[in-house]
Structures are given as structure tokens and as C-alpha cells.
Amino acid sequence: MTEQLPPDPSDDPLRDELLAVALEAARRAGALLRDGRPADLGVAATKSSPIDVVTEMDIAAEKLITDHLAKHRPHDGLLGEEGADAEGTSGIRWVVDPLDGTVNYLYGLPTWAVSIAAERDGEALVGVVEIPTRGETFHAVRGRGAWLGERRLRVRPAPPLDQALVATGFNYVTTVRAHQAEVAHRLLPLVRDIRRSGSAAVDLADVAAGRLDGYYERGLRPWDRAAGALIAREAGALTGGRPGGPASDDLTVAGVPGVFESLQTLLEDFGAWHD
Structure with missing residues (x-):
């Protein structure tokens, strides 16, 4: 079980910066994937071509994110699903899935997301999940709660x-x-x-x-x-x-x-x- 760590006020400026960078990267990647998906993309065409298109979109979204991170946080590390892997020197590592729900995306189903987290010493400080087809942006900063847009989130009371x-x-x-x-x-x-x-x-x-x-x-x-x-x-x-x-x-x-x-x-x- 992962324990909830207390907030560290000295980290506030860093966490604010990481959140702003993650939100913008996720927003831009989500828009790219949503608006760049071919209207006629489907699984009935050929076995390879629809998958190739999805792979191209996946890689393009990761490049957009990694370029954004490199511009704003050039000394951070990076781990991405599509192969991005860099150590960094700042102690912060970004963990990126540019398109989580690839098969849904291929089929035109709406349940897919851009997922971006910033970690330090293996513990996530900031997390953003962008779901473009729902128009929803989830985010959390360790010690500050979780949010859907401007609404603070709380899990349901436990049922049997x-x-x-x-x-x-x-x-x-x-x-x-x-x-x-x-x-x-x-x-x-x-x-x-x-x-x-x-x-x-x-x-x-x-x-x-x-x-x-x-x-x-x-x-x-x-x-x-x-x-x-x-x-x-x-x-x-x-x-x-x-x-x-x-x-x-x-x-x-x-x-x-x-x-x-x-x-x-x-x-x-x-x-x-x-x-």
C-alpha cells in the first residue's frame, strides 16, 4: 500500500511549475490526438495501415510532449511509452503515456487519455490525465488533493x-x-x-x-x-x-x-x- 506523504511547503514553487508544464503538455497532446485522428480511420481497411496511423499519432503526441518538457524543464529525466528515456540531472523524472487506450483510439471509442506525471525519488509529485473526448482534465499535486477542472474530487463512501x-x-x-x-x-x-x-x-x-x-x-x-x-x-x-x-x-x-x-x-x- 502506498502511504500518503505530508505536503512540503518548500516544494510549492516547484510543484506549481511542474503542474503548469504538465497541464499545458497534456492539453496540447490531447488536442493533437483528437483533431489529428483521420475521420475514416478504422480496423476494416488493412491489418497494418490503421495500426500504423495510430502508431504515428502516438509517436507524434509523445514528441510534442517531450519537446515541451525539454523547452521548459531541460534538465529533467524522462520515461515515455514510445521509447523516450533520459536520466536528467535535476532529480525530477517525467513519466509519460501519450496515448493510453490505443485500441479504443483505433476503433473510434472515446475512452483514451494523455497521462503525464512528474516524479522525484520514485514518488509522484504531480499527475495529469487529459481525456479530450470527455472534455475532462484531472490533476493532482501531492499533498494538495485531486481535481477535475476546478472541482475537488473525493472517492465514494465504501459500499459493501x-x-x-x-x-x-x-x-x-x-x-x-x-x-x-x-x-x-x-x-x-x-x-x-x-x-x-x-x-x-x-x-x-x-x-x-x-x-x-x-x-x-x-x-x-x-x-x-x-x-x-x-x-x-x-x-x-x-x-x-x-x-x-x-x-x-x-x-x-x-x-x-x-x-x-x-x-x-x-x-x-x-x-x-x-x-
Whole structure:
């Protein structure tokens, strides 16, 4: 479980700067992806060409973000889904997913996002999740709460587990997905229902907004979860991985207090952290 760290007033100017940079980068990348998607992009054309277009948009969005970060924070490190990786010398590292929900984007489904986080010593200081098709911008600064635009967010009160709405995601590797389906099959009778949106960043933001009671997924990378997990925590959610451990590539769990603990225990029992 990730503990909520107290705010450090001496960091306020730095956090303000990081937030401003992240918000602008996410806004610009979101607009590029929204406005640059070809109207006739679809999966029925050929096997490769629609995917190539999406890949081009993904890379273009990451380049826009990395160029923006290099201009405003040239000494920071960077870790991006599309291969950007730089150490930096400032102690700040940006963790970027320029297009979380690629398959949704390919199919013209609205659930995709730009996810940008700034970390120091492995702890997220700032997180932004931009969802252009909803016209929503989520952001959080560690110690200052989570926000959707100008509205401060708070997770839902904890329901009984059998009334909890939980989201998850599935890997694209067949063997991994098969075990994930088995875990979902065992979990489904114990909760209100399970949702699968196709974007981890959106799901984590929706936990923060009170639209979900819990979320879990195996196989998330740092860029998938960094911004959304901070937003969820700052709204009052708990996040972690296996019991007693942090969120990791093996397992990420988020939920309102009361649901989180039960969900984490069940996922451990079901072996959700392995194939």
C-alpha cells in the first residue's frame, strides 16, 4: 500500500511549475490526438495501415510532449511509452503515456487519455490525465488533493464489497489474458459488476471521481499508472500491489478504503499477480 506523504511547503514553487508544464503538455497532446485522428480511420481497411496511423499519432503526441518538457524543464529525466528515456540531472523524472487506450483510439471509442506525471525519488509529485473526448482534465499535486477542472474530487463512501463497481483490464498476450479472465470469473459473483474501459489512466481517474469503487490490473507499466494513481490517492483512494507492497508491473490495485483491502486480499488469493 502506498502511504500518503505530508505536503512540503518548500516544494510549492516547484510543484506549481511542474503542474503548469504538465497541464499545458497534456492539453496540447490531447488536442493533437483528437483533431489529428483521420475521420475514416478504422480496423476494416488493412491489418497494418490503421495500426500504423495510430502508431504515428502516438509517436507524434509523445514528441510534442517531450519537446515541451525539454523547452521548459531541460534538465529533467524522462520515461515515455514510445521509447523516450533520459536520466536528467535535476532529480525530477517525467513519466509519460501519450496515448493510453490505443485500441479504443483505433476503433473510434472515446475512452483514451494523455497521462503525464512528474516524479522525484520514485514518488509522484504531480499527475495529469487529459481525456479530450470527455472534455475532462484531472490533476493532482501531492499533498494538495485531486481535481477535475476546478472541482475537488473525493472517492465514494465504501459500499459493501458485493455492491462495489470494479474495473479491470486485460493483456494482449493470449496466455496472460486467459488467466486474467479466470480471475475476473471468480471475482465477478462477489462484486456488483466489473467494467473494462481499455484505459488504466481513465479508470484510475474515475476511482478518484467516485465513478468506480475499485480497479485492478496486471501488467501495467509505470507510464500507465503514475499519474492516475496519484490522482486516485489524492482523492482518498488507497493504491498498492500485492498485500504490503506498492503497485508494480505484476499488479496494480486502487480502491476506496474498505473496498481496497477486500479486493487486494481476493486478488492475492486468486493469483492475479501471475500468469
